[in-house]
Amino acid sequence: MRWKQFLTPVRSIDWRQAEGLIDEHGLQEITFLDVRQPSEYEAGHLPGAVLVPLGELDKRLAELDKDKPLVVY
């Protein structure tokens, strides 16, 4: 049984640390996840961020790569 899957901690990082994650892992190995509404995304989003509004997250989890670090905002 994969206990770790139930224990994934969520760490809080600031924007500099997020940029550091990109430097460390590379652009294609990080997912920035925007959980706001489409209108908010359209008005401004982190470059490359994937939009999955919070209310749809449960149904769309399969779209996200579970092996990549996920930065959520």
Place this chain on the structure above:
Amino acid sequence: MLRGKGFSDIYNLAGGIRDWKSPVAVGTPDQGLDLFDGSEGLEETLIIGFGLEQGLREFYLTMSTEVEQHDVAKLFNTLAEIEVRHQEQLLKQYQLVTGKKVSIEDFSALIVQPSMEGGMSTDEYLSRYQPDLSSMSDVLSLALSIEAQAFDLYQRAAGNATDEGISEALYKIADDERAHINRLAAMINSPH
């Protein structure tokens, strides 16, 4: 909601986009993706990227002839030269991938759909950002915004690509855009 769903690492971005200090992009999740609709191969993907750089270069060169202030005109020329260097990097990538020895002039002749970086037109950029074209800092901020759009588009296109080689190429171009953004940010922060 994401805990216990099998993700390896989850981070919460403190302060969200409000506290994000690097450039942000605007537009819908599929904006500009018509340029990379999935039917193009790797070579064509690189040609499209080159075309986008060319579109931006032409915009900067046009602006350099239209503004009155000499230092702003000079800045536009500098920005155009930076685009040429970026084009040269794309050409190198194309040569590596294809094994073809083409000149930048031959490569330019392959551009089918000139358009501007980030998938928006010149007018759209000017209308959205309304820069004061007599101000060096406004011009640099405009350039930064355009590069942020390009950075955004290439990443979204890379994530969308089903071919691994194309995805990697697009991420490489996105990496180059990130370096470009950092360079522009340094220009903004240095005394003019």
